[in-house]
Amino acid sequence: MGNEQIGAIPLFMEPWLQNTNPIWLGTTLTLARNLDKFLFPNQLKPDPQKQIFNLLSNLLIQQKAFAGGVVKRSDECQPVDRDYLIEHFFLPPQQMQGSHGSGFVLNSNGNLLASINLDNHLMIHKIDKDGQLEKHYQAMLPVEEAVERNLGFAFSNRFGYLTALPEMAGCGLKAKALLQLSALIHTQELTGVLEKEAKEGVEAFPLFKDHSDWTLDIVVVENRYCLGITEEGILSSIRMFAEKLIDSEQKKRAEIQSKPSNELKDKVSRAFAVLKHSYQIDAKEAMNALSLIKLGVLLGWVSGVDVPLLNELFFRIRRAHFLKMSGENISPEALLHRRAEFIQKKLEKLSCSL
Amino acid sequence: MQMMNDIFSDIPKDRPFECNECKKPVKVLYTEVVGDKISQTVMCNDCPELEKRLHGLSKIEIQAKIAPVEGLCCGSCGTTLEAIKTGHPLGCAECYAVFQDIVFQDLLKEGRIPTRLAQLKPQETLHIGKMPPTGEHLSPSSKLIALNEALQATLAKEDYEQAALIRDQIKQLTEKKQDGE
Numbered sequence: 001m002g003n004e005q006i007g008a009i010p011l012f013m014e015p016w017l018q019n020t021n022p023i024w025l026g027t028t029l030t031l032a033r034n035l036d037k038f039l040f041p042n043q044l045k046p047d048p049q050k051q052i053f054n055l056l057s058n059l060l061i062q063q064k065a066f067a068g069g070v071v072k073r074s075d076e077c078q079p080v081d082r083d084y085l086i087e088h089f090f091l092p093p094q095q096m097q098g099s100h101g102s103g104f105v106l107n108s109n110g111n112l113l114a115s116i117n118l119d120n121h122l123m124i125h126k127i128d129k130d131g132q133l134e135k136h137y138q139a140m141l142p143v144e145e146a147v148e149r150n151l152g153f154a155f156s157n158r159f160g161y162l163t164a165l166p167e168m169a170g171c172g173l174k175a176k177a178l179l180q181l182s183a184l185i186h187t188q189e190l191t192g193v194l195e196k197e198a199k200e201g202v203e204a205f206p207l208f209k210d211h212s213d214w215t216l217d218i219v220v221v222e223n224r225y226c227l228g229i230t231e232e233g234i235l236s237s238i239r240m241f242a243e244k245l246i247d248s249e250q251k252k253r254a255e256i257q258s259k260p261s262n263e264l265k266d267k268v269s270r271a272f273a274v275l276k277h278s279y280q281i282d283a284k285e286a287m288n289a290l291s292l293i294k295l296g297v298l299l300g301w302v303s304g305v306d307v308p309l310l311n312e313l314f315f316r317i318r319r320a321h322f323l324k325m326s327g328e329n330i331s332p333e334a335l336l337h338r339r340a341e342f343i344q345k346k347l348e349k350l351s352c353s354l
Numbered sequence: 355m356q357m358m359n360d361i362f363s364d365i366p367k368d369r370p371f372e373c374n375e376c377k378k379p380v381k382v383l384y385t386e387v388v389g390d391k392i393s394q395t396v397m398c399n400d401c402p403e404l405e406k407r408l409h410g411l412s413k414i415e416i417q418a419k420i421a422p423v424e425g426l427c428c429g430s431c432g433t434t435l436e437a438i439k440t441g442h443p444l445g446c447a448e449c450y451a452v453f454q455d456i457v458f459q460d461l462l463k464e465g466r467i468p469t470r471l472a473q474l475k476p477q478e479t480l481h482i483g484k485m486p487p488t489g490e491h492l493s494p495s496s497k498l499i500a501l502n503e504a505l506q507a508t509l510a511k512e513d514y515e516q517a518a519l520i521r522d523q524i525k526q527l528t529e530k531k532q533d534g535e
Contacts, residue, residue, distance in 0.1 A: 022446060035495045043431045043445035054528040055501060094379050148486060154447040160481030162450055164443035167466045171483040180504045201468060227461065228468045230483045244462045320363050332364040
């Protein structure tokens with residue numbers, strides 16, 4: 001491993017370490033706000049953009065939640081930093097197109113991020129590994145309220161907090177639960193369960209919406225409504241829908257354990273072989289194989305690795321995380337082999353009893 | 355060129371520099387191989403850069419010759435109805451007042467607000483969540499707006515001494531305080 005810091009933003013692995021959760025992989029919350037009386041970022045000229053960046057970043061870094069954190073302008077960041085934030089915070093890539101006058105404030109734990117002058121003047125992102133949505137939302141509020149007290153937000157009685165994209169106007173809150181529903185996906189029962197449990201105002205989709213497959217066996221549960229609903233309503237509707245999906249997944253896993261299918265055993269065996277013996281492997285193939293191994297561990301077919309390590313590897317093997325962890329500028333071609341080597345080292349005690 | 359379906363690729367992909375501020379979703383992955391160097395650029399469907407690379411000219415250069423479409427327009431930021439209909443974001447708080455009916459209808463059509471709100475009369479409140487704190491005070495953002503306007507006015511009058519004073523006030527409001535202040 002090298003010693004170079006890759007990119008401008010240091011690597012944080014929290015909160016994704018020591019995650020023992022077999023199904024609920026993580027939670028992300030985003031609060032979107034625009035400052036009162038300023039044009040939204042897409043219409044701002046460079047000077048007001050820089051002024052807003054300075055105003056907001058100075059105010060945010062003084063908040064307790066961001067104590068010891070880092071402030072980075074977009075022009076100080078490299079593409080690997082942008083990719084790291086996308087990977088770490090599960091952000092949609094199209095939201096991370098920054099121009100001069102935009103930037104980030106990241107806290108010292110790596111679980112709270114404020115992006116400035118991207119889609120909106122301010123977007124606060126909180127991530128965590130458990131499903132305590134209400135607790136995480138409460139943790140964001142002191143930051144949001146401090147900015148509101150000092151600077152004021154664009155608000156209308158009709159549409160609530162005003163955002164550049166109207167679909168976020170109102171509460172300006174997007175909450176996501178990331179669930180690994182491997183048993184339902186690999187037995188082709190997920191679609192039926194989603195239709196049966198469908199709830200108004202909540203949607204379920206793959207890790208990235210423009211993918212047709214369930215990468216990493218992750219189902220993202222997110223609120224469709226930000227307007228005409230309270231913040232508590234958003235969080236409770238997501239939690240209720242997620243709990244129904246988790247219940248279905250647990251039942252399916254129990255069913256598989258008592259009556260395992262050859263097809264699923266074959267998928268887990270192949271995943272084992274791919275991870276143990278590939279000379280090179282891309283992130284998507286590795287992540288899909290790891291999620292099958294995780295299912296295999298939980299069903300008792302695979303041993304020699306625990307769930308926290310597998311949950312950690314889902315992040316470590318992503319390109320930007322891997323480059324920052326390695327401390328070297330690895331070429332794309334070499335990265336494929338280095339990733340395969342890294343996985344084999346981490347999973348050297350992995351064994352499959354099928 | 356391939357449809358953008360692999361964001362887990364190990365080859366870094368960037369938008370063309372001219373298109374850094376495009377808000378449209380990425381739909382196209384443009385791969386260029388020159389010798390042994392591979393570069394990948396991501397673009398939206400209507401990207402003028404894509405047109406240039408494929409055909410040597412952009413649609414926008416052709417469309418620039420066509421007269422601008424007349425219609426509703428926000429007086430504060432210049433955002434047009436046409437822009438909103440083609441997926442562009444709103445430009446300011448005033449847009450919500452100017453385009454409120456269209457915004458409401460679009461949110462309803464896209465299933466972004468509860469169906470019970472379809473029965474509401476125009477102008478009725480839709481938001482039932484958190485409210486801002488009440489209390490009149492001149493926020494720093496309002497002061498900043500006022501100072502910027504004053505700066506433009508003094509520069510127009512070529513009163514550079516006054517402009518320098520205003521610029522110092524803007525700097526004080528937006529930059530970090532020194533230790534000990």
